Amino acid sequence: MRALLLYRLDLSGSASVDESIHPVDPRTPIVRATDLGVNRGDGVFETAVVRHGRPQALDSHLTRLARSAGLLELPAPRRELWRTAVRRAASAVSVPGVLHAGELASIKFVMTRGDEIDRGAPTGWVLGFAGTDPTAVRAAGTRVVVLDRGYRHDVMQTSPWLLQGAKTLAYAVNEAALREATRRGADDVIFVSGDGFVLEGPRSTLIARLDGELVTPPSEFGVLPGTTQADVFDGLADLSVRTAALAREDLDRADALWLCSSTRGAVPVRELDGGERTMDHALTTRMNALLDARED
Amino acid sequence: MRALLLYRLDLSGSASVDESIHPVDPRTPIVRATDLGVNRGDGVFETAVVRHGRPQALDSHLTRLARSAGLLELPAPRRELWRTAVRRAASAVSVPGVLHAGELASIKFVMTRGDEIDRGAPTGWVLGFAGTDPTAVRAAGTRVVVLDRGYRHDVMQTSPWLLQGAKTLAYAVNEAALREATRRGADDVIFVSGDGFVLEGPRSTLIARLDGELVTPPSEFGVLPGTTQADVFDGLADLSVRTAALAREDLDRADALWLCSSTRGAVPVRELDGGERTMDHALTTRMNALLDARED
Known part of the structure; x- marks a missing residue:
């Protein structure tokens, strides 16, 4: 940098x-x-x-x-x-x-x-x-560990002072989670709530493909509304996309996972908690082509 | 300031x-x-x-x-x-x-x-x-609301990347909790864990008097080890003091509560979630006298 x-x-x-x-x-x-x-x-x-x-x-x-x-x-x-x-x-x-x-x-x-x-x-x-x-990481994929974010999935509603869903400068926990990922031989993190719902990455939005659908967790769970994920969903009009709750087990069941962010676009997950995952390179390429083509 | x-x-x-x-x-x-x-x-x-x-x-x-x-x-x-x-x-x-x-x-x-x-x-x-x-607030006491800190009491052990127990610059949640207190007509906050254990204030350590004993929550719950609270306990050799888990209900049961911090010393709680609380002015004065007398 x-x-x-x-x-x-x-x-x-x-x-x-x-x-x-x-x-x-x-x-x-x-x-x-x-x-x-x-x-x-x-x-x-x-x-x-x-x-x-x-x-x-x-x-x-x-x-x-x-x-x-x-x-x-x-x-x-x-x-x-x-x-x-x-x-x-x-x-x-x-x-x-x-x-x-x-x-x-x-x-x-x-x-x-x-x-x-x-x-x-x-x-x-x-x-x-x-x-x-990000061209290289989009092709190679990223290694991810699942870490507890500590909060219940509904704290944004019950306890708004916890500031879940806000993109604040108070990112020390995100940095510490990324250090924990490094310690475990991985590159990145997917957070889950204390009560077992899938949330997001410390610097990315998750998309999971389950039963042929692309799914991302709802912002009501205190995840950041993903600008990149939203543009991916908008651009894939021929595919089924939706926002829905995902349980921890859904990560294992998904046949493909992506982490989306502004600076890297859509990056496929190639390893989850040490287990190898399949990557859909054709769809990844299509996602990033539509992202990179955006004019504004 | x-x-x-x-x-x-x-x-x-x-x-x-x-x-x-x-x-x-x-x-x-x-x-x-x-x-x-x-x-x-x-x-x-x-x-x-x-x-x-x-x-x-x-x-x-x-x-x-x-x-x-x-x-x-x-x-x-x-x-x-x-x-x-x-x-x-x-x-x-x-x-x-x-x-x-x-x-x-x-x-x-x-x-x-x-x-x-x-x-x-x-x-x-x-x-x-x-x-x-702080002379005035030590006499007048402070109005406190109880707010959920969101985390379980044991995340410091299970999820160290949440950085509970560290005094970091990522204090936006503490600031937001204090704004919530203001909104509720109070001055300060006592956090409880998502599973109902009493923790600390956003900028203070809690002491509760229960059954004649002065009690403070353990640092294993991810609360900051209080330098001021520690000196209060050290200085009150004739009283019974201990570190122990407190449930939310213990706050109601306590016959006196204090918030301890470096800049203010021991400040008695005069109102908890809108209900008036008794203050022990004599013991508050004794605590602050020993705190203020410290040479280093």
């Missing part, structure tokens, strides 16, 4: 969109020690991949950013400002010569609750970075 | 303790947009209150910082560096004229996993700040 560019945003709302976007060196510190983003993980974010010079699925990402902000009772993001800044960043990283061979650019955009002392406007920025082109 | 001073720490380990402590203006941004502290809440912290010019219970805080770092698989903190920096900050904020009337100084110290791009040393800082003197 390489940082390519950074825009600090003025979220006070007093300046025009153009005057609110401030390019800075990505190595320049822009967050205060008193910012709630770094003190409490108190903020929200999105990451959009850049293809054809544009941030893909930007409207879906902006909608989800606003949803996450709502769940955290943060001010509603100024949509036009974020849209402009992310698009500008995507254009800037798409200039020939910016990316090295084997890299793919993405734009991460972050809004925190702002300074704990000043209690003024939120803090915001847009980071352009180069990640690994 | 007012920021009083800020030291940025060089945690590369290559410099001497003195050369690793860099005073900066607290308003100067010191965290990069690519730091894992702000991107993932991936870091640990402690807060020590300053009395008699010294950070109280510093050894306990340093031990707990190292414990949290271990749970997150962060590098072990360089104890002598953190000790020196926190002590120096405590001295600096204890100079006459720094604090206003009704303020009490505390030192917060933070270590993140460092930069996501560079993957070098952790990022660290020490912040001196002025909070509200």
